[in-house]
Amino acid sequence: MTDTTDCTTRSGDGSVVRPLFFHSHTDRSLGADAWVHTQIMRHLDRATHEVHLVYVPAVSAHATPLDRAVADITDLRRVTISPGPKRPAARSVRAMATTGVELVHWAVDLARVARYVRRQRIDLLHTADRPRDAVATVVLGKLCRRPSVLHVHVAYGEWMSRGLKWAIMAADHRIAVSEFVRRGLVAAGADPATTHTVLNGIEPDRWVPDGDRRDATRATLGLADDPVVITVCRLFESKGPAALIEAVATSVDRVPGVQLLVVGRDTTTDQAFLDSLERRVDALGVRDRVRFLGERSDVPDLMAASDVFAMPSTEEPFGLVFTEAMAAGLPIVALGDGGTVEVVRDGVDGLLAAHGDIEQLADHLCALLADEPRRRELGTNGAARVRERFTVRRQADEVAAVYREITMGSDRTGRERK
Numbered sequence: 095m096t097d098t099t100d101c102t103t104r105s106g107d108g109s110v111v112r113p114l115f116f117h118s119h120t121d122r123s124l125g126a127d128a129w130v131h132t133q134i135m136r137h138l139d140r141a142t143h144e145v146h147l148v149y150v151p152a153v154s155a156h157a158t159p160l161d162r163a164v165a166d167i168t169d170l171r172r173v174t175i176s177p178g179p180k181r182p183a184a185r186s187v188r189a190m191a192t193t194g195v196e197l198v199h200w201a202v203d204l205a206r207v208a209r210y211v212r213r214q215r216i217d218l219l220h221t222a223d224r225p226r227d228a229v230a231t232v233v234l235g236k237l238c239r240r241p242s243v244l245h246v247h248v249a250y251g252e253w254m255s256r257g258l259k260w261a262i263m264a265a266d267h268r269i270a271v272s273e274f275v276r277r278g279l280v281a282a283g284a285d286p287a288t289t290h291t292v293l294n295g296i297e298p299d300r301w302v303p304d305g306d307r308r309d310a311t312r313a314t315l316g317l318a319d320d321p322v323v324i325t326v327c328r329l330f331e332s333k334g335p336a337a338l339i340e341a342v343a344t345s346v347d348r349v350p351g352v353q354l355l356v357v358g359r360d361t362t363t364d365q366a367f368l369d370s371l372e373r374r375v376d377a378l379g380v381r382d383r384v385r386f387l388g389e390r391s392d393v394p395d396l397m398a399a400s401d402v403f404a405m406p407s408t409e410e411p412f413g414l415v416f417t418e419a420m421a422a423g424l425p426i427v428a429l430g431d432g433g434t435v436e437v438v439r440d441g442v443d444g445l446l447a448a449h450g451d452i453e454q455l456a457d458h459l460c461a462l463l464a465d466e467p468r469r470r471e472l473g474t475n476g477a478a479r480v481r482e483r484f485t486v487r488r489q490a491d492e493v494a495a496v497y498r499e500i501t502m503g504s505d506r507t508g509r510e511r512k
Contacts, residue, residue, distance in 0.1 A: 111497045113138075113243075114146040114211060116221040116231045117160055118178050123389075124159040126414055127222035127247045130271075130294055130489075132163045135170060137490035143497075146171040146216060148207055153177055173210055175203040178226055204230060211238045217501050223247055225254075228261035241266040241500050248411050249432070250278040267500055269493065271412040272433030290496050293436065294412050295489035298480050301421035303398035311392070311399035315385070320351040321463040324400035324424075326393055326415050327407070329360040329367055334406035334429070336374060337452060341406075343378040344456035349463045352383060357396060359389040397422040401469060402462050406447065406455055410434045417484045420444075420476030425469050427458045437484070443476035 115131055124132075135145050151161040151174045164170055178200045211219070211234065220243040221231040228244055235242030244265035254262075262268060262279065268289045270276035276291045312318070323342060327333040335356060342354045360368035368386065375384045390396060397403065403419035409432035416426055416437045426444025428434050440446040445458035462469050 110142060110144050111494075111501055112144045112146060112215060112217045113220050113497060114148060114173075114214075114216045114218070116148045116207075116219060116227055116234070117224075118148075118150055118175060118227055118230070119160075119224055120150050120153045120158050120177050122159070124163055127224065127245065128160055129163065130247070130414075131220070131222060131245070132160070132167075133295065133297075133486040134490050134493050135164065136167055137486050138494055139490075140169060143494065144171065145169070146173065146214065148173045148175060148210075150175060150177050171214075173207065175207070176200075178230075204234065208234055208238050211240060216240060218243055218497065220245065223258060223262070225258040225261070228265075229257045232261045232264050235266065236264075243267045243269060243496070243500070245269045245271075246275055246279060247271050249275055249409055250282045267496065269496060272436050274409070274433040274436065275411050292489060292492045292496065293484065294414050294417070295484050295486040296414065296417050296421060296480065297486055298421040298477070298484075301394055301397065301418050303394075303422050305398075307395045308398040311395045315355075315399065317353060317399065320353045321349055321402075322353045322355060322400040323402045323404050323427075323459060323463070324355040324357065324396060324419075325403070325405050326357040326396075326419075327405055329356075329358050329371070330362075331367070332408050333358075334408065335371055337406045337450075337455065338404055339371065339374055339378065339380070339384055340452045341404075341455040341459055342383060343380045344452060345460050345463075346380060346383060348460045352459075352463060354384045355396060355400065356384065356386045357388070357390050357393060393418075394422065397424060400424060402427055402459060403444075404428065404455075404459060407434070408432065408449055413437050417480050420473075420484075421480045423470075423473040423477050425462050425472035426476065427455065427462065438476075439479070443472055443479055445472075 115135060117128055117131065135147065138145055147164065147170055149160050150158055152158060176199050179197045218241045219231045219235050221227045222245045232242045242265045244262055246262065246268055263283060266288060268279055268284055270279055270289060270291050271294050273291050276289055279289050280286050325335060325338055329335055342352060345352055375381055397419055403424040404427040405415065406429045408429060412433040416428065416434065419426060420443055426438045428438055428444060428446055429449050430440060430446035431449055438444045438446060445462065447454040447458055
């Protein structure tokens with residue numbers, strides 16, 4: 095582990111809160127949970143916060159996505175650790191020995207982080223709901239007698255590992271990304287008094303459409319004047335791409351030339367889900383109406399080139415992509431369940447269908463694609479709502495309020511004040 099900070103800054107009077115964020119993952123993409131934390135780290139008021147991060151900066155000499163994401167946060171106090179233990183690919187002696195060595199390095203790193211927490215007078219430890227990080231952060235909090243905060247981005251369920259379920263309940267505080275997620279945590283046994291809701295936020299300006307880019311992107315994709323529906327998500331069942339393809343297939347007779355852009359990658363190693371979607375497209379006879387674009391870095395341009403954003407995800411925890419599409423001025427078509435209803439107002443920012451109702455989903459698509467003034471009205475409403483309610487600045491301020499509540503209720507060693 096490398097400590098890249100100095101120890102000279104001390105407030106001494108409790109006026110500065112020192113959160114330490116913990117992220118050990120090295121995935122090929124940043125992930126919404128880590129992205130949310132980068133924005134909180136970036137926007138916490140430095141007059142009242144001294145922000146620290148424990149993370150893995152590189153693997154095999156290549157910078158991790160998190161390292162690239164925080165590169166410009168110059169006042170972030172960084173503590174680098176090695177990647178944690180990986181599940182062995184085979185049960186060979188060599189593989190098990192490698193995992194054993196990685197476990198030893200991981201234990202040494204955690205011991206050093208614990209010393210860092212005490213030396214830097216860290217006030218609380220904050221992590222996301224990835225199992226290894228969640229368990230490590232809660233354990234560190236207990237060892238160092240500091241409050242642990244677990245940021246929960248998904249709905250609580252039996253699908254979770256035992257370690258993650260333990261960490262969620264054992265954490266001193268939880269931050270849920272929606273009231274929907276919070277209700278699930280409380281129903282599962284989390285203390286309501288220490289389970290908070292902070293809605294996610296984005297940088298709206300990044301998504302403001304550019305008329306020139308709309309025309310250029312449409313020309314590149316050969317869209318001409320076709321009405322375009324776009325969905326952006328990791329490709330798995332609960333995000334609803336199969337239902338959306340069905341709805342578009344139902345709409346082709348009513349909306350001539352309609353095109354569906356499916357942006358995102360299949361997260362399975364064998365691409366089985368994408369293959370099933372491809373087969374469904376062929377079975378429905380809409381190969382000329384559906385385009386699978388894969389993972390893209392030009393999503394703002396693709397949204398600018400589109401007319402409607404649709405993602406019929408079931409029990410969506412929050413839906414950051416809804417706020418991005420709203421900021422881009424697109425009306426939303428989605429389902430009226432989960433955290434979606436906390437983001438998209440039915441009839442105001444978009445149209446919400448009932449779960450499983452493909453006909454209603456298709457009706458909503460057709461209604462908006464056929465009515466440009468309505469699209470513009472809903473898109474304008476959504477863009478204004480994002481600037482009012484879903485900015486990263488508001489999110490960081492609300493997280494700061496949770497921090498104040500936590501630190502004011504403890505003696506800054508993690509013990510509750512009497």
